[in-house]
Amino acid sequence: xxxxxxxxxxxxxxxxxxxxxxxxxxxxxxxxxxxxxxxxxxxxxxxxxxxxxxxxxxxxxxxxxxxxxxxxxxxxxxxxxxxxxxxxxxxxxxxxxxxxxxxxxxxxxxxxxxxxxxxxxxxxxxxxxxxxxxxxxxxxxxxxxxxxxxxxxxxxxxxxxxxxxxxxxxxxxxxxxxxxxxxxxxxxxxxxxxxxxxxxxxxx
Amino acid sequence: xxxxxxxxxxxxxxxxxxxxxxxxxxxxxxxxxxxxxxxxxxxxxxxxxxxxxxxxxxxxxxxxxxxxxxxxxxxxxxxxxxxxxxxxxxxxxxxxxxxxxxxxxxxxxxxxxxxxxxxxxxxxxxxxxxxxxxxxxxxxxxxxxxxxxxxxxxxxxxxxxxxxxxxxxxxxxxxxxxxxxxxxxxxxxxx
Numbered sequence: 001x002x003x004x005x006x007x008x009x010x011x012x013x014x015x016x017x018x019x020x021x022x023x024x025x026x027x028x029x030x031x032x033x034x035x036x037x038x039x040x041x042x043x044x045x046x047x048x049x050x051x052x053x054x055x056x057x058x059x060x061x062x063x064x065x066x067x068x069x070x071x072x073x074x075x076x077x078x079x080x081x082x083x084x085x086x087x088x089x090x091x092x093x094x095x096x097x098x099x100x101x102x103x104x105x106x107x108x109x110x111x112x113x114x115x116x117x118x119x120x121x122x123x124x125x126x127x128x129x130x131x132x133x134x135x136x137x138x139x140x141x142x143x144x145x146x147x148x149x150x151x152x153x154x155x156x157x158x159x160x161x162x163x164x165x166x167x168x169x170x171x172x173x174x175x176x177x178x179x180x181x182x183x184x185x186x187x188x189x190x191x192x193x194x195x196x197x198x199x200x201x202x203x204x
Numbered sequence: 205x206x207x208x209x210x211x212x213x214x215x216x217x218x219x220x221x222x223x224x225x226x227x228x229x230x231x232x233x234x235x236x237x238x239x240x241x242x243x244x245x246x247x248x249x250x251x252x253x254x255x256x257x258x259x260x261x262x263x264x265x266x267x268x269x270x271x272x273x274x275x276x277x278x279x280x281x282x283x284x285x286x287x288x289x290x291x292x293x294x295x296x297x298x299x300x301x302x303x304x305x306x307x308x309x310x311x312x313x314x315x316x317x318x319x320x321x322x323x324x325x326x327x328x329x330x331x332x333x334x335x336x337x338x339x340x341x342x343x344x345x346x347x348x349x350x351x352x353x354x355x356x357x358x359x360x361x362x363x364x365x366x367x368x369x370x371x372x373x374x375x376x377x378x379x380x381x382x383x384x385x386x387x388x389x390x391x392x393x394x395x
Contacts, residue, residue: 181385193368
């Protein structure tokens with residue numbers, strides 16, 4: 001069980017996919033305009049990563065080395081298709097606002113990266129821990145960025161229709177720059193620098 | 205004709221793949237340290253995007269839509285792109301060795317570049333005509349190359365600049381991207 005906990009914990013900070021490994025940047029920056037989107041994206045990545053890690057770890061002995069990448073990609077693409085259909089049917093609003101980035105989960109480097117670097121060499125249980133840890137690390141990064149962007153860019157705090165109130169000054173005069181595309185680059189750049197400055201994460 | 209020009213300008217400047225749509229960021233931050241490789245990468249991506257757009261347009265309109273299996277598009281597109289990249293790699297290796305070495309590792313990596321799958325999915329959702337998708341792919345590729353080249357030029361100078369320790373590398377690259385994005389926002393009113 002100790003190994004399970006270790007694989008789980010490393011994804012949170014030490015190899016946080018976004019801030020440390022700089023993987024999966026495209027969806028992180030594109031959909032972090034609101035907390036709703038961040039949670040929707042996390043759910044999609046959780047289902048796909050968990051599914052692909054479990055399947056790939058269980059078939060790892062039967063996959064020939066030369067054709068492994070195409071096999072992994074087809075497994076991931078099938079799971080992404082399933083997630084797309086589920087979101088379209090049960091979460092139509094999230095499906096609309098994630099737009100093209102929901103099908104693009106298939107080329108998210110985090111998922112193929114974990115399949116190649118971890119699940120193809122590890123037993124199923126460790127691969128589950130790895131998937132959960134990496135997804136939570138991804139979620140933390142997404143929530144941090146989207147929280148800052150939503151608060152500063154729109155001035156209100158609503159999550160899936162529940163309104164937690166509007167901020168006094170920002171509510172009337174939001175800093176729209178933060179929900180525009182270039183605001184995403186600014187927020188992630190400053191957050192990364194802050195983590196390095198405070199020593200939470202290593203610099204170059 | 206006007207429609208095609210609008211698609212082209214929209215793809216290059218207004219909805220720039222990197223700065224506005226956030227597609228293809230991995231090569232953007234990974235490759236953009238030197239001008240030469242950045243331009244090679246841009247050309248390789250443009251090339252694959254155009255061929256992939258042609259192939260997926262044909263598959264979508266002659267196989268997926270007639271048989272009503274459009275929900276299979278993600279699996280089929282990614283397979284088509286992976287196969288195309290392999291074929292292009294073999295073809296270039298046999299015909300033009302110099303070009304093959306210039307592309308190097310970047311060519312096989314294009315399969316997992318979200319810009320390529322992105323353009324095929326955008327073509328499908330916008331329902332562009334055949335010419336429209338080709339022009340869209342060319343425009344998107346040109347916009348990608350343009351920003352990649354600009355970024356690498358800036359980063360070559362940044363290497364020599366006295367940046368704070370915590371900002372070195374990726375963080376300062378993100379801040380540079382912010383400023384580029386702000387500049388590209390000015391193109392918004394063109395169409």
